Amino acid sequence: MSSRRLCAALLLLSLGSxxxxxxxxxxxxxxxxxxxxxxxxxxxxxxFTPAHQWSIGLRGERNRDQxxxxxxxxxxxxxxxxxxxxxxxxxxxxxxxxxxxxxxxxPLGEDIAFxxxxxxxxxxxxxxxxxxxxxxxxxxxxxxxxxxxxxGFAPYIGKTGDLHTWLMLEIDHRPSERTSFTATPLIRxxxxxxxxxxxxxxxxxxxxxxxxYRL
Amino acid sequence: MNHRLxxxxxxxxxAITPAAWSEDHPHSSExxxxxxxxxxxxxxxxxxxxxxxxxAHPLEHSDDAPNQDSHATLTRTDEIDRALVAGGTPIVADxxxxxxxxxxxxMNKIFGSRxxxxxVYVDLDTKALSLVLSPxxxxxxxEIAELAVQAGYRIAAIRRDEAALGISS
Numbered sequence: 001m002s003s004r005r006l007c008a009a010l011l012l013l014s015l016g017s018x019x020x021x022x023x024x025x026x027x028x029x030x031x032x033x034x035x036x037x038x039x040x041x042x043x044x045x046x047x048f049t050p051a052h053q054w055s056i057g058l059r060g061e062r063n064r065d066q067x068x069x070x071x072x073x074x075x076x077x078x079x080x081x082x083x084x085x086x087x088x089x090x091x092x093x094x095x096x097x098x099x100x101x102x103x104x105x106x107p108l109g110e111d112i113a114f115x116x117x118x119x120x121x122x123x124x125x126x127x128x129x130x131x132x133x134x135x136x137x138x139x140x141x142x143x144x145x146x147x148x149x150x151x152g153f154a155p156y157i158g159k160t161g162d163l164h165t166w167l168m169l170e171i172d173h174r175p176s177e178r179t180s181f182t183a184t185p186l187i188r189x190x191x192x193x194x195x196x197x198x199x200x201x202x203x204x205x206x207x208x209x210x211x212x213y214r215l
Numbered sequence: 216m217n218h219r220l221x222x223x224x225x226x227x228x229x230a231i232t233p234a235a236w237s238e239d240h241p242h243s244s245e246x247x248x249x250x251x252x253x254x255x256x257x258x259x260x261x262x263x264x265x266x267x268x269x270x271a272h273p274l275e276h277s278d279d280a281p282n283q284d285s286h287a288t289l290t291r292t293d294e295i296d297r298a299l300v301a302g303g304t305p306i307v308a309d310x311x312x313x314x315x316x317x318x319x320x321x322m323n324k325i326f327g328s329r330x331x332x333x334x335v336y337v338d339l340d341t342k343a344l345s346l347v348l349s350p351x352x353x354x355x356x357x358e359i360a361e362l363a364v365q366a367g368y369r370i371a372a373i374r375r376d377e378a379a380l381g382i383s384s
Contacts (some may be wrong), residue, residue: 026321027367083369085311148250160340214317
């Protein structure tokens with residue numbers, strides 16, 4: 001079975017999940033659309049939450065630097081959620097399997113790809129901190145490890161349904177990249193089911209654009 | 216140019232203040248104090264059909280002297296007022312971990328899908344889930360707790376009827 005057929009079979013088995021920053025597990029029965037664009041890749045994914053502790057999703061990701069696309073099936077497991085009256089903390093484990101495929105004339109063809117990592121976040125209505133990591137083995141397209149941490153605050157506290165605004169700073173480390181450390185200031189706008197993040201990585205002149213819509 | 220665009224966006228964001236969005240909440244804190252009185256809240260229920268409230272105004276909310284330790288009471292919205300006038304049963308549940316609109320959305324979706332629930336609202340200020348059950352319907356504490364788990368959260372306490380409305384028995 002070719003890797004393309006394997007990927008197609010996997011895609012037929014389920015809907016998708018994510019290594020996203022915005023709650024990769026939803027409520028039972030929830031469907032979430034997420035677009036992310038960072039300094040290296042742009043991705044779109046849809047994830048479905050069959051039960052409150054896990055989600056499964058499809059992700060399409062294009063690595064702009066190395067001209068390959070990644071199509072993977074992602075399960076995400078909410079390993080632990082800490083509850084408090086004024087805070088919430090989460091620890092997620094995520095994995096994925098699929099295919100990597102050359103694009104834009106990349107002659108490397110395609111290969112099986114795997115990835116895995118963890119995410120953690122802690123949030124109140126005015127403070128936010130998170131960490132995420134991912135190790136990717138994209139076959140003959142190479143391997144990659146990345147991790148990133150964020151801290152942010154809300155300059156005001158909105159009520160239910162208001163436009164919520166966050167100011168954040170993300171520090172990203174990718175050891176295999178020429179510029180291994182980057183810092184990205186960003187703004188998060190959050191209203192109802194919509195989350196939009198706009199940032200810019202000045203050191204490498206790359207925008208960050210993340211969008212989430214939760215049904 | 217990209218730098219200028221980004222700096223402009225930052226500046227725009229910093230310019231956004233709660234006051235800039237206060238038009239979404241036409242009820243002043245004075246009005247909220249008005250509703251906080253139990254006797255007057257009964258009046259509000261009876262007059263609900265004529266009330267053109269489009270936004271929540273928690274009964275206990277006070278911008279001047281917030282009391283985080285007090286029990287949250289039913290948050291009043293148009294939908295909740297209509298359900299109360301129709302004879303529904305009020306329930307308030309304190310929810311742990313509710314910090315953002317995605318949390319509120321999850322609770323609204325899960326509880327709103329139940330036929331027993333005539334109205335639902337999650338108030339991020341009081342961290343309380345307000346429910347009004349349809350007349351003749353019931354949801355046990357265990358069922359409410361289980362529905363909260365499906366939404367991804369936990370219930371700390373549940374109050375019903377007069378206690379949910381803040382009326383001392």
